[in-house]
Amino acid sequence: MRMILLGPPGAGKGTQAANLSIALKIPHISTGDIFRANIKEGTPLGVLAKTYIDAGKLVPDDVTIGIVEKRLENKDCVNGFLMDGFPRTIPQAEKFDAMLEKMGRSVDLVINIEVPDDLIVKRMSGRRMCSCGRTYHVDNNPPQKEGICDACGNKLYIREDDREETVKERLKTYHQQTSPLIDYYKKKGILVNVDGTKSIDDTSREILELIKNHA
Ligand code: AMP
Numbered sequence: 001m002r003m004i005l006l007g008p009p010g011a012g013k014g015t016q017a018a019n020l021s022i023a024l025k026i027p028h029i030s031t032g033d034i035f036r037a038n039i040k041e042g043t044p045l046g047v048l049a050k051t052y053i054d055a056g057k058l059v060p061d062d063v064t065i066g067i068v069e070k071r072l073e074n075k076d077c078v079n080g081f082l083m084d085g086f087p088r089t090i091p092q093a094e095k096f097d098a099m100l101e102k103m104g105r106s107v108d109l110v111i112n113i114e115v116p117d118d119l120i121v122k123r124m125s126g127r128r129m130c131s132c133g134r135t136y137h138v139d140n141n142p143p144q145k146e147g148i149c150d151a152c153g154n155k156l157y158i159r160e161d162d163r164e165e166t167v168k169e170r171l172k173t174y175h176q177q178t179s180p181l182i183d184y185y186k187k188k189g190i191l192v193n194v195d196g197t198k199s200i201d202d203t204s205r206e207i208l209e210l211i212k213n214h215a
Contacts, residue, residue: 001080001211002105004087006181007113009170010120010127012197012203014135016113019204024211027076028053030084034067040131053161058088058171058177063153064097068105072099080108083153088178093185109214110185111207113196117171124167128156141200 001024005013010051014030021028035053045063052059068086071077078141100106115123126138130149136142136156143150161170185191194211196203 001215002100002108003080003112003211004083004107004185005113006110006178006185006191007196008115008117008120008178009167010124010176011113011115012200013084013113015141015200016080016204016207017074017082019200019208020211021082023076023208024080024082025211026080026082027074028082028084029066029068029071029077029086031059031064031086031088032116036073054166056161056166058173061089061091061095064088065092068096069099072103090184092178093181094195107185107188110181110186110210111191111192111210112182112191113195113203115196119197120171121164121167124162125164127159127162129159130154176179 003020005017005020007013014032017028017030018108032053035046035049039050039053040046045067048063049059058064062087068083072081081103089095099108123137123140126140128134128138129144129145130152131154132149132152134149136149143156147156148154149156160166169206182191192214194203194206194210198206
């Protein structure tokens, strides 16, 4: 199964993708996670990506596409993948289609997680991250011990780009550059909408049901 999770920042794509990846036994590929890992390691890619990410802007298409192209060469992608945060622009989607076509493949399903802007701003201000990759939310998905990761015991932190001003910029970027992808995939007949305002578990169940029906 080759799937894309679409939706505004803070819609819960990362959380859903992590759960789905386990349930479907396909890798979760997040371009945002790849950028953050590079920022942490201080690679040239990380240094470049940070300037865009901290400003709530998108990393240039050619850079992002190159990363995905390389990641798809990994053996773990043979039975499918779950893209989270890619594509984010029409040129990325077109290039992605061309990339897959060369491999004799195509995208099977695009899940569009719908959440209104006001709820996103509220959600993102409560988001907490751990360096091990886990994400939490102070109201919806709190850790057992405040500020501490359940899995590894590290201290949780707020992502620089989850601050309110940056979130507003990210939403602007989403509406201008990413939301046209809804129509792009709708026209291909592979897009399904999911209500992302519900609880994480309810949304997971809805997505798994949709995948079952699709298959
Ligand atoms: P995310 O964790 O998916 O919200 O991504 C965090 C940030 O990384 C985004 O706000 C962008 O600056 C950058 N980013 C992630 N994926 C892409 C992409 N497909 N194209 C361009 N920039 C991206």
